[in-house]
Amino acid sequence: MNPSQTHPVLMLVSRRAKPQHEAAFEWLMAEFITHAEAYPGCLGAQLVHPGDDASVDDMLYHALLAFDQPGSLAAWQNSPERAAGLAAIAPYIEGPETVRGISGLAHWFQAPSSAKPTQPPRWKVAVVTWLGIFPTVYLLFLLLGNLLAPWTLLARISLLTVLVVTIMTWGVAPQLTRLLKPWLFPAAPAKHKGQTG
Incomplete structure (x- = not known):
C-alpha cells in the first residue's frame, strides 16, 4: 500500500x-x-x-x-x-x-488556489504547525484552565484537542499559510532566455 x-x-x-x-x-x-x-x-x-x-x-x-x-x-x-x-x-x-x-497535517498548509496540489516539505509543516498550535494551546489554557480544572484529564484532553483542531483548520492554519506562503511555497527559479526544459 x-x-x-x-x-x-x-x-x-x-x-x-x-x-x-x-x-x-x-x-x-x-x-x-x-x-x-x-x-x-x-x-x-x-x-x-x-x-x-x-x-x-x-x-x-x-x-x-x-x-x-x-x-x-x-x-x-x-x-x-x-x-x-x-x-x-x-x-x-x-x-x-x-x-x-x-x-494529514500537511493539508492545513496546501498552496491556496493552486492548479496543481502541492505540499511543502514535512519539516516546514512541522515548524508552522508548532507556530500555530503553541499559542492556540496556550490561549485555551489561559481561557479555560480554571473552568476545566474539575474535569477529568481525559475529558479535558478530549475537549482541548477538538478545539485545537477546529481552530487550526478554520482559523490559524489558513492565516499562517497566507503569511508564510513565500517560505512554504517558494517560486521555482526563473529560466534564463534561450534555456529549454
Missing part, C-alpha cells in the same frame, strides 16, 4: 438540531459516537456542543472522528452501523450537514 495513503485522517461533521429536540439528538449522537469509537481503525470521536451563548442560528453541533487511515474511514462511511445511526438521527436535525475531511 502507498505510504501516503496510510496516514491518520479526521472528519468533522456539523449538524443543527431541531429546536426542542436537542436532548433526543444529543442522546442519539452519543450512541452514534459509541458505535464509531468501537469500529475498526477509529482512533477516537467527540461531540462538541454549541456554546451556552450561541444564538438559535448558531446552534451547530460538531462531531469530530479520527481514523488511522482513509480506508478505515471509508469502511465506516459505508457501514450498516453508520447508516442505522444516521437514520435514527435524521428526524431530529434540520438543514444540510456540513462535512469536512482533514487528511
